[in-house]
Amino acid sequence: MNRWFAVLSVFLGLVLYPTSASADELRPAYIEMTEQSPGQWSLLWKASTNSRLGQTGEIIIPENCEVEGDRQREYSGSNILTRLLLRCHGPVQGQTIGLKGLELSTTDALVRIAPMGSAMQTVRLTPDQPSATLTKPSVISNVAATYTIIGVEHILLGFDHLFFVLALVLLLKGGWLVAKTVTAFTVAHSITLVGTTLGWLSLPSQPVEAVIALSIIFLAIEVVKAKPDDRRLSERFPWIVAFLFGLLHGFGFAGALAEIGLPEGDVPLALLTFNLGVEIGQLAIVAVALAALYVIRKLRSNWLHPTKTATAYGIGIISTYWFVERMIA
Template identity: 80%
Template sequence: MNRWHAILWACLALALCPTSARADELRPAYIEMTEQSPGQWSLLWKASANSRLGQSGEIIIPDNCEIEGKSQREFAASNILTRLSLRCAGSVQGQTIGLKGLELSSTDALVRVAPMDEAMQTLRLTPDQPAAILAKPSVISNVAATYAILGIEHILMGFDHLLFVLALVLLLKGGWLIAKTVTAFTIAHSLTLVGTTLGLLSLPSRPVESVIALSIVFLAVEIVKAKPGDLRLSERFPWIVAFLFGLLHGFGFAGALAEIGLPEGDVPLALLTFNLGVEIGQLVIVAVALAALYALRQYRDRWLQPAKSVTAYGIGIIATYWFIERTFA
């Protein structure tokens, strides 16, 4: 397979793959219901202004609650924030909360309910289950499971992070070397994720997203130019390259987490489990990629290098498009 054939296949891959991805691709709706005084609740609803929910969604409040006064709506970044004041008769346990219109969307919704004298709980609504009954949960398991799933989904649905990890697998040889490199990437993005979420670090999101795209282009070029016996920088010191770029990807994860929202009383737990979810997602990507490469090597070994080149061209073209879109759009 010559280079022009590779480029042709890469262009086809570009046409078939999603061409618009952001580091904060995961943007579920968010509902926070907090008891301010006995029977008096405040409710905050956040949804993307570009989504169907943000334009026409409606909150399903518990049956024993009534809205007091008028709702307040405001724009914050690309989100619509709706604030309500509720008066509820008795406990909200056993009551239903949800979102009308969620079943027609392609996103999820996080719900955090914080009574004064009862356990706080975090629920996850989906298009298949747009409403849920409030019950007394185990707070730790509830928050942990919710944010771990969100972390897994973000690495699998955040295509720029996914392609970066995939490119690392294509570039390197040997399971142990790949494991060390991915671990370095994990440590790095964990540092900036925690630092940014806690307000210790800060970078503008737009240049960060552009450089994340460039990090993928860099790895794609390294894959194409790799030659046996002539190790390139990324092959000699892959864990250093992964660590440095991982710091930037951590800012991207932090942006996603900021969009999702964190439960005020369980920030450390939510951070930890979200990061564990990201790590689980990365391991899934690595395992699937290694299995595919092994199967190809066993079936047609001579196809392995051309397949890597074709994939690298596709990854590079997509990442270049992202870089241009994020820098100049």
């Protein structure tokens, strides 16, 4: 019993901190520069109100640009929006844009530059590279690479979606069965992600996020109560369960993508590559989890069941916290 609680305590210690205290810190910031008339640009900067970047960060504007008028700041939901008008002397290509304070943050920033009469450029800033030199973009490769990376990061840092996939791996036996079930989850969340992003589907975000937490609690309970001689609902119909819950998770992905924004004129490509990135991230989770279970089975087979159960308890406890938090928010 002591070993049981030791494993569970270590798991909660590793997972609970980044899922609660730093959740908003992981949300990407967003900068958009749009040329409204020759030399006249509007700039929008969006950052989470709870992130260090949103509170203390500063925009690094191109050197050939100057601010005209007062900057405007307003709150929109959980974001701080900063708006500027810029007068730029000459093209912004070859100039530097960035965020002061990003190097002290744990998030990234997505920058979109939309000049008149030429292709939009998408740039990704990171804590390691908080500024970038604007060049004439190769639109297809630029947008595809950026949104693929964002998709991978969202599934790996979006702990609710990660926990759902991990719970599927814990519940099901056999790599092929897990792969087919995760594929059903992918197909389902792709449907609602695309439908919501294109404006065909809509659900309020708060109840959706609460039900997503419930879906993880359901799977955690299934893992804990699983018995070799009594197959539970999700073991008998894993593809159906994953598909139905995947539809809900797709609304969650769409909400995250709405926070980031999509490049005008390249929405289909951005959607496709974001979804591809999510799938790459899911497969990485499945591969790592299956490898870990395989190692435990080979080295200490009697540890396998307690490890699965302790992990499921940890997932269930954290997801219950999320559910309560999202219901009262």
